[in-house]
Amino acid sequence: MSNNEIVFVTGNANKLKEVQSILAQDANSNNKTIHLINEALDLEELQDIDLNAIALAKGKQAVLALGKGKPVFVEDTALRFDEFNGLPGAYIKWFLKSMGLDKIVKMLEPFENKNAEAVTTICFAGSKGEYHIFQGITKGKIVSSRGPTTFGWDSIFEPLESHGLTYAEMSKDAKNAISHRGKAFAQFKEYLYQNEF
Numbered sequence: 001m002s003n004n005e006i007v008f009v010t011g012n013a014n015k016l017k018e019v020q021s022i023l024a025q026d027a028n029s030n031n032k033t034i035h036l037i038n039e040a041l042d043l044e045e046l047q048d049i050d051l052n053a054i055a056l057a058k059g060k061q062a063v064l065a066l067g068k069g070k071p072v073f074v075e076d077t078a079l080r081f082d083e084f085n086g087l088p089g090a091y092i093k094w095f096l097k098s099m100g101l102d103k104i105v106k107m108l109e110p111f112e113n114k115n116a117e118a119v120t121t122i123c124f125a126g127s128k129g130e131y132h133i134f135q136g137i138t139k140g141k142i143v144s145s146r147g148p149t150t151f152g153w154d155s156i157f158e159p160l161e162s163h164g165l166t167y168a169e170m171s172k173d174a175k176n177a178i179s180h181r182g183k184a185f186a187q188f189k190e191y192l193y194q195n196e197f
């Protein structure tokens with residue numbers, strides 16, 4: 001591949017939009033432009049508590065699907081409740097699908113501790129076959145749904161850094177500036193700017 005092309009394997013259109021916007025922001029000193037190509041494949045996902053292991057397995061699936069030698073990345077996003085020692089974690093996708101937002105909020109009703117953290121773990125596979133992991137974490141709490149319910153659990157997660165707004169109540173740029181995904185991709189972007197891939 002030429003021209004700093006890099007493939008993002010995700011079937012999640014909301015993730016893609018956020019990542020496109022984060023990677024498009026701010027110029028870098030060596031004027032490198034990253035060209036993002038999306039492959040909307042539904043990869044097999046490892047079931048695990050270890051978020052790095054999940055991302056690495058997903059990255060390996062992506063390399064298998066696309067063939068070796070292409071720079072490719074995936075990300076896996078988890079929502080970890082402190083009271084539940086990190087669960088639902090990566091399983092949040094299936095909790096959302098099966099129970100919906102309101103019941104997820106109700107799960108924490110008996111407990112005082114509503115603290116949670118949103119975690120994005122990126123696995124990047126470079127053209128030479130090496131894997132790199134980048135991770136971003138944003139702490140906050142679970143609240144009753146406020147704001148549009150267009151993206152996953154955005155309306156029930158109130159980050160500490162947002163001064164009382166849920167992710168869903170924030171502008172996209174404001175969310176990206178403090179989000180789990182924004183933090184993970186800031187590190188990844190720096191890596192891509194500084195290295196051949």
Ligand SMILES: O=c1[nH]c(=O)c2ncn([C@@H]3O[C@H](COP(=O)(O)OP(=O)(O)OP(=O)(O)O)[C@@H](O)[C@H]3O)c2[nH]1
Nearest residue numbers: 009010011012075076077092093096151152153154
């Ligand atoms: O409110 C949200 N704000 C976010 O910032 C966010 N990022 C992901 N999610 C949801 O959390 C689960 C992750 O699962 P996930 O990482 O496996 O994603 P996915 O399966 O949808 O896509 P992908 O695996 O093809 O990339 C899925 O239900 C996503 O919709 C989010 N919800």
Ligand SMILES: [Mg+2]
Nearest residue numbers: 043045076093
């Ligand atoms: Mg997935």
